[in-house]
Every structure is written in C-alpha cells, then in structure tokens.
Amino acid sequence: MPSTSNENRPDGTHRRIHDAVRRIPRGRVATYGQIARVARLPGQARLGGYALHALPRGSTVPWQRVVNARGEISVGGESGVRQRQLLEREGIRFDPRGRIPLTKFQWRAGSAPHKKK
DNA sequence: ATGCTGACTATGT
DNA sequence: TACATAGCCAGCA
Numbered sequence A: 001m002p003s004t005s006n007e008n009r010p011d012g013t014h015r016r017i018h019d020a021v022r023r024i025p026r027g028r029v030a031t032y033g034q035i036a037r038v039a040r041l042p043g044q045a046r047l048g049g050y051a052l053h054a055l056p057r058g059s060t061v062p063w064q065r066v067v068n069a070r071g072e073i074s075v076g077g078e079s080g081v082r083q084r085q086l087l088e089r090e091g092i093r094f095d096p097r098g099r100i101p102l103t104k105f106q107w108r109a110g111s112a113p114h115k116k117k
Numbered sequence B: 001a002t003g004c005t006g007a008c009t010a011t012g013t
Numbered sequence C: 001t002a003c004a005t006a007g008c009c010a011g012c013a
Helices: A013-022 A032-038 A045-053 A077-089
Strands: none
Touching (some): A013 A045
16 A cells, blocks of 8 residues: 555656655755756756655655755755754755855766776 | 645846 | 746645
C-alpha cells in the first residue's frame, strides 16, 4: 500500500528530483532550476520545490542543499532555520544578508569530483 | 472542471 | 540591486 504519496508518480518526476538532489556533494548547494535541469525537467524549477516539500521527514535526500537562484533559503518557518543550520554545519557560509555566495558554493553539475580526466 | 496558490526562474525597467 | 511581469506545473478547494 503506497502510503508515501511520492515515489509513485507515473513518470517519476519526484523520483528524478530526488535523484538529482542526491547528486549534490556535501558542502555544495544547487538552485531549483539547476536541479530541474539535472532531473531532465528544464523550466520546471517549481516542481523541484514541490517535490522537496513533499519529502517525508527523515528522508535521506539532502533537501537542505537546494536553494533559490538568489542563493537564499526560499522556505520560511522552522524548516528554513533548520536548513540554514544544516548548511552551516556542512561548511557553507552565509552573507550578513543571509545569502549564500553561489559563485563559491554552487555545485557545478556534470563536473566530476576528481575522476582523473 | 475551473481557479488560485506556491520551498521558482528569466527578463525588463 | 530591487521590484514587476510572464511562463510552467502540480495540488487543493
């Protein structure tokens, strides 16, 4: 019985999003649009946010590594505070305005870690 | 079925 | 740099 509403989509859009988010290395962040692109869903940045919002509590998906294009946490409430704490814990620094310098911390998709060349 | 809202982004002013 | 507008898609009343 499919209790979890996600991971049971016809096309598996949520699943793709989750997979894309999982690819984000620790200490790095990605934007919703970027995730959508990695998940093969270009232009559907909103779905990225939706899919993450639907994530069950205690999920293995590092949802905290996903921020908006401005490098700021889009979500408000306690989840936002939680996200910021988790990111800082991974070594990510925030500006005085509460924003992350994407030029330094944004994950470059397609760029393999060190796999030689 | 229709309309509004939302963890968004790109572009223009 | 900040605000406004248009485009996109899924969930919910």
